[in-house]
Amino acid sequence: MAEMDTSSSGGGKKHQGTKSKKLSTRVDMTPMVDLGFLLITFFMLTTTMSKPKTMDLVMPKDTEKEEEQNKVKESTALTILLGKKNQVYYYEGLAQDPNASQDPNFFNATSFANTGGIRDIIIKKRDEVAQLRNFKGEPEDVVVIIKADDGATYQNFVDLLDEMAINRIQRYATVDISDQDKQWIKSTEASNGIQ
Amino acid sequence: MPKVKMPRKSTNIDMTAMCDVAFLLLTFFMLATKFKPDEPVAVVTPSSINTQLLPDSDVILLTVAKDGRVFFSMDGQAKRKQLIEDLDTQYKLGLTQAEKTNFMVGSSVGADLKSLKTVLGMSADERKSSGIEKGIPIDSANNELGVWIEYARNVQGQLGSLNKLKYCVQADNETPYPVIKDILDTFKDKKIQKLNLVTNLEAKPAGSAAALYEAQQQATEKKAQ
Numbered sequence: 001m002a003e004m005d006t007s008s009s010g011g012g013k014k015h016q017g018t019k020s021k022k023l024s025t026r027v028d029m030t031p032m033v034d035l036g037f038l039l040i041t042f043f044m045l046t047t048t049m050s051k052p053k054t055m056d057l058v059m060p061k062d063t064e065k066e067e068e069q070n071k072v073k074e075s076t077a078l079t080i081l082l083g084k085k086n087q088v089y090y091y092e093g094l095a096q097d098p099n100a101s102q103d104p105n106f107f108n109a110t111s112f113a114n115t116g117g118i119r120d121i122i123i124k125k126r127d128e129v130a131q132l133r134n135f136k137g138e139p140e141d142v143v144v145i146i147k148a149d150d151g152a153t154y155q156n157f158v159d160l161l162d163e164m165a166i167n168r169i170q171r172y173a174t175v176d177i178s179d180q181d182k183q184w185i186k187s188t189e190a191s192n193g194i195q
Numbered sequence: 196m197p198k199v200k201m202p203r204k205s206t207n208i209d210m211t212a213m214c215d216v217a218f219l220l221l222t223f224f225m226l227a228t229k230f231k232p233d234e235p236v237a238v239v240t241p242s243s244i245n246t247q248l249l250p251d252s253d254v255i256l257l258t259v260a261k262d263g264r265v266f267f268s269m270d271g272q273a274k275r276k277q278l279i280e281d282l283d284t285q286y287k288l289g290l291t292q293a294e295k296t297n298f299m300v301g302s303s304v305g306a307d308l309k310s311l312k313t314v315l316g317m318s319a320d321e322r323k324s325s326g327i328e329k330g331i332p333i334d335s336a337n338n339e340l341g342v343w344i345e346y347a348r349n350v351q352g353q354l355g356s357l358n359k360l361k362y363c364v365q366a367d368n369e370t371p372y373p374v375i376k377d378i379l380d381t382f383k384d385k386k387i388q389k390l391n392l393v394t395n396l397e398a399k400p401a402g403s404a405a406a407l408y409e410a411q412q413q414a415t416e417k418k419a420q
Binding site for chain 1: 207210211213214217218220221224225227228240241242243244245246247248249250259363365366367368369370371372373374375376379382383386388389390391392393394395396399400403404405408
């Protein structure tokens with residue numbers, strides 16, 4: 001088909017000299033912006049802004065000598081046990097009094113829930129113990145004994161240490177679990193239906 | 196009535212400003228990003244309210260996987276070099292220079308000393324897929340973790356300051372407690388009482404003693420200013 005050549009230079013126009021085409025200084029920036037945002041998205045998603053934090057854990061020295069050991073009073077102690085399935089068990093005191101442990105309400109189960117969990121128990125005990133006075137007439141400090149069963153996880157352990165920090169409990173210790181404690185956990189698990 | 200004439204506007208907008216912002220952000224994120232070295236295991240750490248930062252230098256890092264495998268790592272290439280050479284001489288591992296370099300530049304290792312040569316002969320991907328790294332033995336019969344700690348302390352004493360050395364344990368949420376206990380007991384045996392547990396940051400629960408204490412601290416600081 002016949003087409004007209006419209007691009008013929010000159011024609012009948014007046015300007016005949018070699019004239020460079022006037023190009024716009026504007027460039028299309030869309031692809032560049034696209035790429036820029038793509039990369040931003042990538043780096044934003046891969047960046048981990050927060051550095052990991054650490055928690056101090058100071059372990060007591062093992063000592064055989066009587067005079068170097070700290071004695072804990074039955075009345076100021078709270079024993080917390082960590083079981084499997086994120087279960088927490090607790091009892092007041094050190095379970096050295098056989099009569100006290102006969103009480104059906106002696107050994108209790110709870111959880112890591114923010115309210116109604118172990119935190120409330122710790123706060124209650126802390127405030128109770130703060131009412132007591134030692135022989136110098138100063139308020140007593142609660143001593144939390146932490147015992148972890150074999151079924152407990154690291155998370156439970158750290159969560160409990162974190163509870164100590166949250167409630168500003170100064171005195172706490174991790175202690176090996178006793179057979180008696182294991183027994184209690186087992187029977188409580190059985191009655192609560194935890195496999 | 197005459198028709199209201201809408202002024203004709205171009206659909207082109209000036210993207211220079213947007214472009215500037217985009218690239219500024221890009222530069223920021225590029226510089227802020229620090230790519231993690233390829234770790235042999237992925238670990239999800241528990242969270243705590245502690246705000247103390249994990250130190251960058253003079254640190255021994257023990258990574259504990261979900262299944263209880265323990266990996267060892269130490270900062271500083273010079274120290275790692277010295278460490279692997281000491282272990283090589285003492286335990287007659289017969290490592291080649293390439294294997295030593297692999298340890299020097301690589302990430303953490305989690306194998307018993309006997310299979311260390313095989314592990315270091317592999318690339319990072321091979322190590323991950325072969326499952327050869329069964330963790331450093333921590334049971335009391337064959338506590339190689341104690342050996343690692345001992346040698347690392349020795350190296351730190353030669354090339355740095357022993358007092359500055361921090362012992363960090365980075366364990367997964369689901370690590371069983373007995374493994375952690377074994378590790379803590381190992382440290383206790385070495386007369387190391389102060390450890391750092393690696394955690395993520397979480398907010399202090401409102402109304403808790405820690406939150407109140409912090410508020411009080413801030414109030415006194417403000418007063419002092």
